[in-house]
Amino acid sequence: MTAIVNVFLKEGVLDPQGKAAHHALDSLGFEGVSDVRIGKQIVIKLDTDDKSKAEAEVKEMCETLLANTVIEDYTIEIV
């Protein structure tokens, strides 16, 4: 199974990478952009075929390693 994990800075946490991209897009003449936020997408290939087990395991991976839950939120999708 494949788990797709999206890790994003929480609302209200400054996103300098997104701000830099927004500014660069403005400089390049792209108008009508009101906000840019940049997060991580982590694709994990798992050996298991048990969806609920996979989801629980990936949640633990997020809590212990993949996301900094003080400033980041994450979503998990199993496909």
Next chain:
Amino acid sequence: MTAIVNVFLKEGVLDPQGKAAHHALDSLGFEGVSDVRIGKQIVIKLDTDDKSKAEAEVKEMCETLLANTVIEDYTIEIV
């Protein structure tokens, strides 16, 4: 409208960030992980309501700034 852009290293391009995460997961005792790849997810808020115009504009943003098309692929989703 909101555009969700996923930027990933192409197949065959070494992903050291993914390799490091994979190794760390192994060290933490997570077994059954066969591969980890880490990409960027960029969320762009656009003022326009025209979906096809938004898609064309975001494609141009990817080609000029957001993705390095020599080593990276990207997908665009307009929601």
